[in-house]
Amino acid sequence: MNFFKNKKGQGNVYIAVPLFLMTYGLLFIICYLVLYNFVSVLSTTPYYDAQMNEASQKFLGALQLLDFVMVFMTIVLIVSIGITSYRLATPSIFFIINLVAGAFYGFIAYFFSYIFTQFVSNPMLSAVLLYFPRTILLCTNLHWVALVCLIVGSITLFGKKARGQYVE
DSSP states (O other), X not given: OOGGGOTTTTHHHHHHHHHHHHHHHHHHHHHHHXXXXXXXXHTTSTTOOHHHHHHHHHHHHHHTTHHHHHHHHHHHHHHHHHHHHHTOOOOTHHHHHHHHHHHHHHHHXXXXXXXXXXXXXXXXXXXXXXXXXXXXXXXXXXXXXXXXXXXHHHHHHHSSOEETTEEO
16 A cells, blocks of 8 residues: 555645645745846846836835745645545544654655755845745745644544544
């Protein structure tokens, strides 16, 4: 039996959340870096005027909202784990397997955090990182996010009373 492909333990879901957050954190930071450099190069052209400056600053300001989108995505992913795992009928033995596999989930999530930390430690990204403090906080602590996912998933998956085929 492959635990990661078995929906009764939901091992793949607990790993998907840190992977998703790391990927989107890197994409948000790279996106802002590219567009920030585009605007800074555009500002050196003779076509750049006060109107373009105002529009580009508002555009970059709107891109800084991606930091809040990252927090929103984290909350939505954790809540969705709770919602999707509530209706599954699962034997209690998977709770013990989840606890044992939780160390493995934490190690994988810590590895994702390490990859993210090594990527953003590039000096080229230092100016951009000031605009993404929440993303940096979440993505450097993905092992804690995986732990929260494991707790929420375990409580909703195993903290209910089974009644026949359906659960309440």
